Amino acid sequence: MNAFVFACILLGGIAGVLAQAPLHDRLERIRADLFSRPEHLDQDVRDLKEILAADPRSVEAHTLLGIAYRAIGTQDLMGESIAEFRQALDIDPSLVPVRLYLARVYLDLGRAARAKEELETALTQAPGNPQLLSLLGESERQLKNPSRAVEVLQQTLKADESSVQARYYLGLALLDLGQRDDAIRELERVVQSSPPVSDPYLTLGTLYLNTGRAAEAIQTLNQGVHIDPRGLELHIQLARAYRTKGLLDKAEAQLALAAPKDGAAPAMSAYQYQQVELDLNLERGFVKLQRGQLVAAGDAFKKVLAMDPNNEQATRGLAEVNRKKKAGGGK
């Protein structure tokens, strides 16, 4: 989701910001790097700070540094990303694309109210801008106003029917309203346009799975994995899809890809990752249960319940493990 929207924003917005750039060539090089060579991010950050050392009021450098920190993506750096965007806006409050980036980061952090504030300010400067409107729609959805979100997003799509981003958000909002079939239809249109980010594939694949369409789920989720091989949720949902089809070896292979590698456990235990960790253990529990490995299944369900004592699926899973143990099955 994040990368998806971000890529859309980047393509549309950055050129305007850089139009009046001092140190133009150097900034252009960094800009190109930022969007095409993620392995150069650290160097880009260093270069941007050098530029800011020479010119602390360079709006362009502050903006690109915000983008770089956002791309690195750790929580601490999200704060720094916000700080850089805000410094750019302090120097020039009229920069609509920067406000768009800032809103995007706020949304990433679940701070939809702040995102909405920025977007509304930006819309007074660029009324009807479809990118701003589509993020505003998503903000409304995150603020638990799905009807208002649908309204805004449909308005956006009227103005720009090709907006993949708006359509994706519309799918999510329809889902929140309980209109699952409509949501699937919108998300299918998104995926048919082959967006270069994995979130729509994950959302649609999961929806297929929830509606008993395992084969379509496997196909869609595999498309997502192809785009983002490190997408943990994709692997977990794919494991779930394989398990549904009884393909337990494949399911376990996907879970192995989603599991934290040696030394990564502490980070995975941090609260930011709790949902991924929870989903991983829940799925592991069901795969092990299906294999008859009751001890391992029980351990996995207990881990889920340690994180979320009210988790109904884990409670049911653990009850099933205990029932089978009593019946003398499994190992």
Next chain:
Amino acid sequence: MSGPRWLVAVAFALAQAPDASVRFVDVTAKATIDFVHRSGATPDKYMIETFGSGVAWIDYDNDGFPDLYFVNGAPGSSNALYHNNHDGTFTDVTARAGVADNGGGAHAYKTGVAVGDFDNDGFLDLFVTGYGANVLYRNNGDGTFTDVTAKAGVASGPTEWSTSAGFFDYDHDGHLDLFVANYVDFRFDDNPYCGLRKDGYRMYCHPTQFDGTADRLFHNNGDGTFTDASRKAGIANTAGKGLGVTFCDFDRDGNTDIYVANDTVRNFLYHNNGDGTFTDVAYRAGVGFDPNGKPRAGMGTDCADVDGNGYPDLFVTNFSEELDALFLNHGDGIFEEVSDRAGLASSYIPLGFGTRLFDVDNDGDLDIMVTNGHVIDNVKLYQPNLTYEQKDLLYENIGGGRFKDVSSQSGPALQVDRIGRGLAVADFDNDGNLDVVITSVGQRPVLLRNTGAHSGNWIMIRAKGKKSNSFGLGATVTIETSEGRQVREINNVASYLSSNDIRLHVGLGGAKIINRIEIRWPSGTQQVLTNVAVNQILVVEEP
């Protein structure tokens, strides 16, 4: 005793011998200080509950002995002013002095304190920071204070969370201006849930959940009022999440600069342009980030020359699993972070707050003290290797830009776990050894007396400005002895939420006399004293 047994005995005795470190003794009870901090902690985990409160050394009655002012936390709780009775004990004089600061409403949390004589009447005043509740107390000179916040024009906004603050004269007009660091845009009616949704697991939120807010610079108009000059001066950066502030003339151009330690965003170094404006040179100077270019969670800070090259260096305390940062000033506008090679590795796990660079053993160089304590009270549930309460750290300067962790050799008082926040340094008994007071979240503070074992000679300078501000804040003092030359500044603004003794203390090692003291007053006046006796409190008036 036969040969081998004798050798073993000598080896054992050497192993048991007292080392060269100073000893700190907890004299809080003996001093009859019974203040207890109230954090106001609730299950709602309002972020402000865990950031603690500061402490100040202030000789409010000019009797030559520093008194103590403790800031409390929770709304309705009282701050406390303790008079120093000159015999190792203190008396609570809060009620008479009128500095309890216990009003302000249900969300009026208090945080930090600054000390300075803003009206140049010769008596030190108090500025208390908080959440929407900053207060300026004018010292009436008779043991009482008057709240002049509104009249002076230094009130904060209703949701402004101010932290560390300090007085300094940035424009050389002889009147102390006021810098106030502000933290984040926190609202009690918008308090997100952070941590696992499980009983006991709710945690204080990461600062990323909140926006930064601009710091404030109040220009002293010289008539008891101030003007907010933040934007005009160029220090109103809304990206900041300021927790610590300190002042030094980093480039020795005669103008006092500002360093702000920010939490999870880069730190600011505001170069004083000498025309009432500042330029943030943190990027160029290399003091905004860690060596990998990443921002850290800056908490407390201090500046002073630790390597003897005549330029003030910078020290910043940081989050757990981040090294506290020592930046050496090369004198050319560039700083170099040397934390690891300087021997500060033991600061990696603890979460540092209050700090001070001071000569703990009077050997002629500056040592480092840090008080530690995590911000997440239930951190152990998330990271079993971390604890809320932590031990203080004392680093002895062993020369060559290197330090040695002597915490475990400096007495049992430094072996106590606490939720350390404020830390302030003063020689409260005027014995020449610098003592320390530390505040803790929701606990009693501790007054740590430096017993001065193996200490060298010293001098303490109480500056009296005439054209300059009355206590000489910002003056540069160069001291030359047979053991070398030290360049220091009169600056009580350092640490976290706290204020240190306004007198300048300088350790002299084995020097028996001070050959030369040169004072450059903030007014620009140069003053030279020669052949000054050691081990005295020297009152120096500006010519």
